[in-house]
Amino acid sequence: MANWSSQKAWLENVRSDIRNRMDRTGQYGLDDAMSDELSELSLYDNHPADIGSELFERGKDVALRDLDKLRLQEVDRALDAIDGGTYGVCAECGERIDPDRLEAYPLATLCIDCKRKDEREHPDRSRPIEEEFLTPGFGRTDLDETDNVAFDGEDSLQAVWRFNQRPGYDEEYDYLAQDDYLNDNEGIVDDVEKITNDEYKSQLP
Structure with a gap:
């Protein structure tokens, strides 16, 4: 022993x-x-x-x-x-x-x-466990892939980003496209609705 x-x-x-x-x-x-x-x-x-x-x-x-x-x-x-x-x-x-x-x-x-x-x-949690529920910030009001076209949490986040745009610096909104998930599809249900009028006319014979 x-x-x-x-x-x-x-x-x-x-x-x-x-x-x-x-x-x-x-x-x-x-x-x-x-x-x-x-x-x-x-x-x-x-x-x-x-x-x-x-x-x-x-x-x-x-x-x-x-x-x-x-x-x-x-x-x-x-x-x-x-x-x-x-x-x-x-x-x-x-x-x-x-x-x-x-x-x-x-x-x-x-x-x-x-x-x-x-x-x-079982890694030690350095952040509060509640963040798993709250992430992403708009997760609870994400209406993508549904028939609901309401102004959801994703749209709210994008609106805030646009409001905080710095004139002459962020004019192209490149930072809005950093995450492919934020696709700015406000009011869009089907992919066909993303086609603009000009794109439609350009395809006519």
């Missing part, structure tokens, strides 16, 4: 620090209701900006508390694994985790290969 004494000592110190923070009165600033801390009978009569700083601080305190709870769970799980003899075994493939990896990060539960695979399949 491997000697995990240094990892165990580190984990026990981390657990002790977290528990001390949790036990210390007022450490997270969440002992009292927010209205009590503000000395307000009610928050309904306040503009949101009036308590913006206090709301931010409350949210930060909640995040710090929840982060400590999650870290404590990880530490307890690692210490239980040391006591049970399963510490240092990859939770994915069952192979031994490199001791150097555990020395650098005693909470590791995956070997380096499985960790890299996990990061490829």
